[in-house]
Amino acid sequence: MLILIAVLTLSFIAGSFGLILGYAAIRFKVEGNPIVDQVDALLPQTQCGQCGFPGCRPYAEAIAKGEAPINQCPPGGENTIAALADLLDVDALPLNDEHGEHSDVPLVAVIDENNCIGCTLCIQACPVDAILGSAKHMHTIIESECTGCELCLPPCPVDCIDMLPVKQTLADWKWAIPQFRERDAHVR
Amino acid sequence: MSANPGLHRFHGGLHLPDHKQESLTRPLEHAGIPDQIILRVNQHIGEENEPQVKVGQRVLKRQVLARSSEFVSAPVHAPTSGIIRAIEKRPVAHASRMSADCFVIEPDGIEEGLEPPSPIGSAHRIDKKDAILRRIREFGIVGLGGAAFPTAAKIETADRYNIKTLIINGAECEPYITCDDILMRSDPLKVLRGIASLQLILQPRETLIGIEDNKQAAIAAMQDALDKLGLDNTRIVVIPTLYPSGGEKQLIRILTGIEVRSGQLSFEVGVFCQNVGTCAAIARAIEENEPLTSRIVTVTGPGVRNPSNWTAKLGTPVSWLIEKAGGYSVDEPMLVMGGPMMGLELESDQIPVVKATNTILVLDKRDQPTVRECVRCGQCTEACPAQLLPQQLYWYSRSRQFDHAEQYHLFDCIECGCCAAVCPSHLPLVQYYRFAKGEIWEQRRKTWKSDQSRRRHEFREARIQKQKALEEERRRQKREELARKKAAESGDQSDTKPPAANQDLVKAALERVKARKKSADEAPRNTTDLTPEQQRQIDEADQRRRQMNKDKQ
Numbered sequence: 210m211l212i213l214i215a216v217l218t219l220s221f222i223a224g225s226f227g228l229i230l231g232y233a234a235i236r237f238k239v240e241g242n243p244i245v246d247q248v249d250a251l252l253p254q255t256q257c258g259q260c261g262f263p264g265c266r267p268y269a270e271a272i273a274k275g276e277a278p279i280n281q282c283p284p285g286g287e288n289t290i291a292a293l294a295d296l297l298d299v300d301a302l303p304l305n306d307e308h309g310e311h312s313d314v315p316l317v318a319v320i321d322e323n324n325c326i327g328c329t330l331c332i333q334a335c336p337v338d339a340i341l342g343s344a345k346h347m348h349t350i351i352e353s354e355c356t357g358c359e360l361c362l363p364p365c366p367v368d369c370i371d372m373l374p375v376k377q378t379l380a381d382w383k384w385a386i387p388q389f390r391e392r393d394a395h396v397r
Numbered sequence: 398m399s400a401n402p403g404l405h406r407f408h409g410g411l412h413l414p415d416h417k418q419e420s421l422t423r424p425l426e427h428a429g430i431p432d433q434i435i436l437r438v439n440q441h442i443g444e445e446n447e448p449q450v451k452v453g454q455r456v457l458k459r460q461v462l463a464r465s466s467e468f469v470s471a472p473v474h475a476p477t478s479g480i481i482r483a484i485e486k487r488p489v490a491h492a493s494r495m496s497a498d499c500f501v502i503e504p505d506g507i508e509e510g511l512e513p514p515s516p517i518g519s520a521h522r523i524d525k526k527d528a529i530l531r532r533i534r535e536f537g538i539v540g541l542g543g544a545a546f547p548t549a550a551k552i553e554t555a556d557r558y559n560i561k562t563l564i565i566n567g568a569e570c571e572p573y574i575t576c577d578d579i580l581m582r583s584d585p586l587k588v589l590r591g592i593a594s595l596q597l598i599l600q601p602r603e604t605l606i607g608i609e610d611n612k613q614a615a616i617a618a619m620q621d622a623l624d625k626l627g628l629d630n631t632r633i634v635v636i637p638t639l640y641p642s643g644g645e646k647q648l649i650r651i652l653t654g655i656e657v658r659s660g661q662l663s664f665e666v667g668v669f670c671q672n673v674g675t676c677a678a679i680a681r682a683i684e685e686n687e688p689l690t691s692r693i694v695t696v697t698g699p700g701v702r703n704p705s706n707w708t709a710k711l712g713t714p715v716s717w718l719i720e721k722a723g724g725y726s727v728d729e730p731m732l733v734m735g736g737p738m739m740g741l742e743l744e745s746d747q748i749p750v751v752k753a754t755n756t757i758l759v760l761d762k763r764d765q766p767t768v769r770e771c772v773r774c775g776q777c778t779e780a781c782p783a784q785l786l787p788q789q790l791y792w793y794s795r796s797r798q799f800d801h802a803e804q805y806h807l808f809d810c811i812e813c814g815c816c817a818a819v820c821p822s823h824l825p826l827v828q829y830y831r832f833a834k835g836e837i838w839e840q841r842r843k844t845w846k847s848d849q850s851r852r853r854h855e856f857r858e859a860r861i862q863k864q865k866a867l868e869e870e871r872r873r874q875k876r877e878e879l880a881r882k883k884a885a886e887s888g889d890q891s892d893t894k895p896p897a898a899n900q901d902l903v904k905a906a907l908e909r910v911k912a913r914k915k916s917a918d919e920a921p922r923n924t925t926d927l928t929p930e931q932q933r934q935i936d937e938a939d940q941r942r943r944q945m946n947k948d949k950q
Contacts, residue, residue, distance in 0.1 A: 249851070253843070254846075254850035254851045256435070265854075266855075293456070336854050337853040338856075339851055339853075354853060356846075356850050361505075379497055382491075382495060382835075383490065383835025384828065384834075386795070387832065
């Protein structure tokens with residue numbers, strides 16, 4: 210009899226927890242994979258496709274599924290790899306240089322407006338709609354929107370787009386880490 | 398003058414040798430018109446100004462040279478009449494040693510001015526308040542304590558809160574600096590009339606003028622003027638000399654006991670702070686119709702022959718003021734704009750005076766101490782007036798663990814330099830904090846930019862999807878259109894399919910026909926036992942019917 214009561218009690222508890230869990234699974238169902246959003250937030254959103262995926266989000270999805278390593282993003286460089294390694298709790302890998310090299314200086318595309326023929330091919334290539342212009346009219350790049358992805362370079366038939374380093378202004382200048390001579394200090 | 402027993406104390410702080418007497422032995426004088434005026438286009442914190450004049454143009458004194466329509470901005474006016482020789486990049490007082498846009502004016506020496514605007518004289522408080530605010534905005538007044546934040550923007554923001562206490566900052570706690578001291582000595586009434594304007598706008602319950610007790614002459618002059626002018630609920634409070642008592646949060650703590658929390662504005666605790674120099678500039682704008690085109694600059698330090706105070710036109714090169722003060726007295730002078738604690742090293746003496754320039758300090762380059770490693774003594778923590786842990790911030794900044802530095806409230810650091818001043822290893826601690834702040838700001842800019850790129854990319858993807866769907870829909874409609882046309886052309890042929898809309902009707906009709914046929918087939922026929930005669934007649938009738946049907950068709 211005692212055994213029966215014990216079995217019934219445990220079955221009842223197990224059953225009710227099952228119901229609660231079942232309800233919670235429906236009620237608090239997470240749409241999509243939250244890891245994808247977290248990974249996507251760490252990627253630089255250059256949308257350059259150098260990682261081999263058509264944009265940052267597809268790469269984030271591949272990373273979240275474990276289908277792609279975290280070291281395929283040249284614009285993000287070591288900082289992004291470190292942040293991804295931290296998020297996913299994996300070892301940081303050195304940047305895979307098959308996908309390109311990291312540049313410390315941010316670049317921006319500039320159209321040589323004398324040579325532009327107004328073919329609109331670069332406009333179609335730009336992943337963030339940063340190029341302004343229409344057919345047979347000169348195009349120009351909205352500098353503040355350009356991510357420096359270089360996707361507009363190959364389609365240009367007259368080769369009039371150059372990648373230039375972003376000029377530093379007083380507004381985005383920052384202090385360097387203090388430097389000392391070895392003689393004066395042991396501070397590295 | 399009240400010997401205030403109810404004064405409060407802030408954490409930390411330092412008693413520094415004040416070096417103020419050197420520059421106070423000589424009276425305040427005008428520095429005159431320099432050979433060339435180099436006037437920065439942007440002399441305030443906030444949005445950038447647009448130049449309003451062209452190269453080669455003659456400008457008059459008080460004429461607006463650059464302005465912006467943004468809220469947080471302050472226009473720049475011509476300090477004297479002359480010709481704009483250039484608008485170009487010139488070296489300015491900035492840690493980056495980068496150049497910034499400047500007007501280069503060749504003064505003509507006759508000081509021809511614009512007609513002054515009509516004075517503010519409306520009796521109604523609301524009208525007068527608006528007029529004063531407009532005047533402060535249009536006359537380019539910024540906080541002269543050092544930050545150069547546009548005063549009109551500050552007052553208008555504060556006016557949305559309930560300001561109970563107006564604090565006038567005459568502490569001037571940093572060594573060597575005496576420009577506020579000499580202002581309060583030489584023209585206390587102007588300071589008080591500026592305070593009266595602020596009182597009219599903000600309607601505070603009380604006004605406290607905080608002055609450090611090492612400025613007895615200034616205290617006496619201000620008290621004398623206050624007795625004469627008689628402002629309501631206004632007191633001069635003498636505070637003990639302790640660096641950095643002139644920091645906004647520190648002065649609020651001393652005078653009211655209120656601690657402004659991390660991330661909180663002083664307005665939120667009902668306090669509005671303004672420097673004495675700014676008050677005098679407000680009075681000049683309102684009473685004398687003078688925009689902010691000059692300020693008092695202390696030229697002092699061991700490297701200059703006659704330390705003194707000068708009323709200098711904005712844009713005056715530092716070299717002009719050094720010459721006025723008797724020239725350099727050391728072989729290798731090190732120029733600093735501001736005091737020894739928070740000042741900025743200048744690369745040359747061709748850099749011009751701006752609205753934020755309170756002092757030109759000339760030090761001896763050879764006096765620079767050597768830097769050693771941190772010995773973890775903890776003296777910085779005891780000295781920090783913001784109650785931070787400078788050593789922790791140092792380690793985290795140095796090892797680039799910026800998230801940790803932020804958790805340790807890096808952004809509450811006021812960069813007063815107390816920690817570096819007490820450091821036995823002479824570590825440039827403030828430089829580390831500035832470095833860390835810069836890196837964090839850059840990270841925030843990058844995050845902002847990548848968020849923007851993501852939004853733009855997602856929008857573009859969505860737009861392309863939508864276009865594709867529309868295209869698909871258009872193609873489908875076209876296909877159907879074609880099919881219908883074809884059907885209409887070959888409408889007589891029985892093998893053509895009827896159009897989609899009628900298909901159901903046709904089907905129903907066919908069904909009915911079928912049903913009728915079926916019922917006709919199943920109708921009882923008493924043809925089982927027919928005589929040959931009857932059979933023959935039936936056959937004949939059928940024959941005729943068939944004939945008839947055939948004819949019909």
